[in-house]
Amino acid sequence: xxxxxxxxxxxxxxxxxxxxxxxxxxxxxxxxxxxxxxxxxxxxxxxxxxxxxxxxxxxxxxxxxxxxxxxxxxxxxxxxxxxxxxxxxxxxxxxxxxxxxxxxxxxxxxxxxxxxxxxxxxxxxxxxxxxxxxxxxxxxxxxxxxxxxxxxxxxxxxxxxxxxxxxxxxxxxxxxxxxxxxxxxxxxxxxxxxxxxxxxxxxxxxxxxxxxxxxxxxxxxxxxxxxxxxxxxxxxxxxxxxxxxxxxxxxxxxxxxxxxxxxxxxxxxxxxxxxxxxxxxxxxxxxxxxxxxxxxxxxxxxxxxxxxxxxxxxxxxxxxxxxxxxxxxxxxxxxxxxxxxxxxxxxxxxxxxxxxxxxxxxxxxxxxxxxxxxxxxxxxxxxxxxxxxxxxxxxxxxxxxxxxxxxxxxxxxxxxx
Amino acid sequence: xxxxxxxxxxxxxxxxxxxxxxxxxxxxxxxxxxxxxxxxxxxxxxxxxxxxxxxxxxxxxxxxxxxxxxxxxxxxxxxxxxxxxxxxxxxxxxx
Numbered sequence: 001x002x003x004x005x006x007x008x009x010x011x012x013x014x015x016x017x018x019x020x021x022x023x024x025x026x027x028x029x030x031x032x033x034x035x036x037x038x039x040x041x042x043x044x045x046x047x048x049x050x051x052x053x054x055x056x057x058x059x060x061x062x063x064x065x066x067x068x069x070x071x072x073x074x075x076x077x078x079x080x081x082x083x084x085x086x087x088x089x090x091x092x093x094x095x096x097x098x099x100x101x102x103x104x105x106x107x108x109x110x111x112x113x114x115x116x117x118x119x120x121x122x123x124x125x126x127x128x129x130x131x132x133x134x135x136x137x138x139x140x141x142x143x144x145x146x147x148x149x150x151x152x153x154x155x156x157x158x159x160x161x162x163x164x165x166x167x168x169x170x171x172x173x174x175x176x177x178x179x180x181x182x183x184x185x186x187x188x189x190x191x192x193x194x195x196x197x198x199x200x201x202x203x204x205x206x207x208x209x210x211x212x213x214x215x216x217x218x219x220x221x222x223x224x225x226x227x228x229x230x231x232x233x234x235x236x237x238x239x240x241x242x243x244x245x246x247x248x249x250x251x252x253x254x255x256x257x258x259x260x261x262x263x264x265x266x267x268x269x270x271x272x273x274x275x276x277x278x279x280x281x282x283x284x285x286x287x288x289x290x291x292x293x294x295x296x297x298x299x300x301x302x303x304x305x306x307x308x309x310x311x312x313x314x315x316x317x318x319x320x321x322x323x324x325x326x327x328x329x330x331x332x333x334x335x336x337x338x339x340x341x342x343x344x345x346x347x348x349x350x351x352x353x354x355x356x357x358x359x360x361x362x363x364x365x366x367x368x369x370x371x372x373x374x375x376x377x378x379x380x381x382x383x384x385x386x387x388x389x390x391x392x393x394x395x396x397x398x399x400x401x402x403x404x405x406x407x408x409x410x411x412x413x414x415x416x417x
Numbered sequence: 418x419x420x421x422x423x424x425x426x427x428x429x430x431x432x433x434x435x436x437x438x439x440x441x442x443x444x445x446x447x448x449x450x451x452x453x454x455x456x457x458x459x460x461x462x463x464x465x466x467x468x469x470x471x472x473x474x475x476x477x478x479x480x481x482x483x484x485x486x487x488x489x490x491x492x493x494x495x496x497x498x499x500x501x502x503x504x505x506x507x508x509x510x511x512x
Binding site for chain 1: 418429430431434435436437438452453456457459460461462463464465466469471487489490491492
């Protein structure tokens with residue numbers, strides 16, 4: 001498969017666009033691999049790519065029950081950012097941001113990474129202090145941040161409701177390097193990159209069970225037969241509990257639905273990403289012009305991949321409070337993804353809990369931005385058998401040991417955060 | 418999604434607050450392996466795809482805790498009862 005370049009564009013233009021090859025092979029499963037990654041979303045494909053590229057492990061299969069990118073990778077709001085707070089997670093997300101910045105050159109694929117900036121609005125003095133602290137924490141971890149006052153926000157986003165009597169906008173925390181990326185292109189780029197390094201991407205191959213040798217996991221049973229592997233990594237988003245059930249494992253995870261929405265197309269309006277500080281509402285504008293926005297999880301266990309109306313109403317109320325012009329817009333589409341919510345709202349990338357098994361899960365409401373670093377760290381964890389410093393805090397036993405990464409500080413259950 | 422409260426009747430899920438899986442029961446502090454049993458009680462979940470017994474509080478109604486059996490794949494409500502075992506019927510004079 002050739003590299004994409006200006007010359008390949010010219011050559012294919014001259015031969016009537018007949019020279020393009022598929023971006024990746026539709027591989028059939030082999031009986032045995034060094035590493036099997038279960039789940040062909042962004043995280044699984046990125047893991048396979050970095051296993052091959054960074055660690056030279058090329059005898060790898062990615063197993064996907066549907067077609068790649070058909071789960072949460074295709075059902076998110078495409079925002080990338082690293083405006084976190086705690087020492088356990090901010091360096092990880094900043095590493096993800098750095099990987100996003102070099103991703104297109106690295107993959108030789110246009111992932112439409114667009115660093116348009118994110119503004120977290122604040123509406124009170126206390127919230128300003130909290131965001132100032134967050135901005136300082138970001139800078140300490142090597143990320144960028146800038147505290148904007150009310151007039152600086154107004155210059156960027158004059159359409160916001162600055163004088164809302166309940167939630168007056170007093171300013172915002174800006175991360176200029178944040179922005180959006182094209183979610184499908186991320187999946188396709190990683191798939192093509194992994195394929196070029198020899199990884200087998202096996203679609204329509206559902207994992208139905210595991211091959212065991214004593215305690216150890218030595219392969220998987222699938223709808224396309226048994227496949228053995230030295231190591232099996234799970235990156236199956238909202239389905240982690242279902243997949244590990246046959247291993248007798250119970251995890252600190254509940255599956256919830258997270259909804260997102262897109263409006264009819266508008267001329268360029270929203271310059272970057274805006275988040276409402278007093279409710280759960282965030283908005284950006286897609287390259288096609290639609291406003292893309294979302295809010296809270298539905299808040300009760302769900303495997304339905306669709307949401308319910310109370311959250312739609314809550315998101316619309318939040319949107320109207322901060323950006324009244326959306327009241328005149330038509331909502332074109334709404335969709336829901338399955339997210340596995342951990343009990344502290346932070347992810348799990350870890351060795352185990354059984355020999356031969358590796359876990360990448362619990363991305364809660366924020367898996368998309370983490371895609372590159374998640375794959376990079378999970379590949380390191382699988383290859384070396386030990387977590388990298390960047391994901392060392394994302395251990396599974398942190399609930400037992402008390403080392404939770406409780407960024408929001410709201411409590412021990414998903415319905416609280 | 419609509420939940421039929423045994424006291425108030427059929428209401429929007431908007432009126433209710435969710436607590437979660439109703440299956441875990443608080444272990445006795447005298448249990449030998451108490452750290453592990455409490456860890457399992459507080460954090461570990463079966464998280465099934467299918468019928469699940471869960472606790473809902475009728476915040477904007479009778480303010481009772483309800484045990485609701487719901488299918489997590491379809492949001493279909495299979496059964497609703499008062500969560501307290503002694504609260505099986507309505508108070509006198511109520512129908």
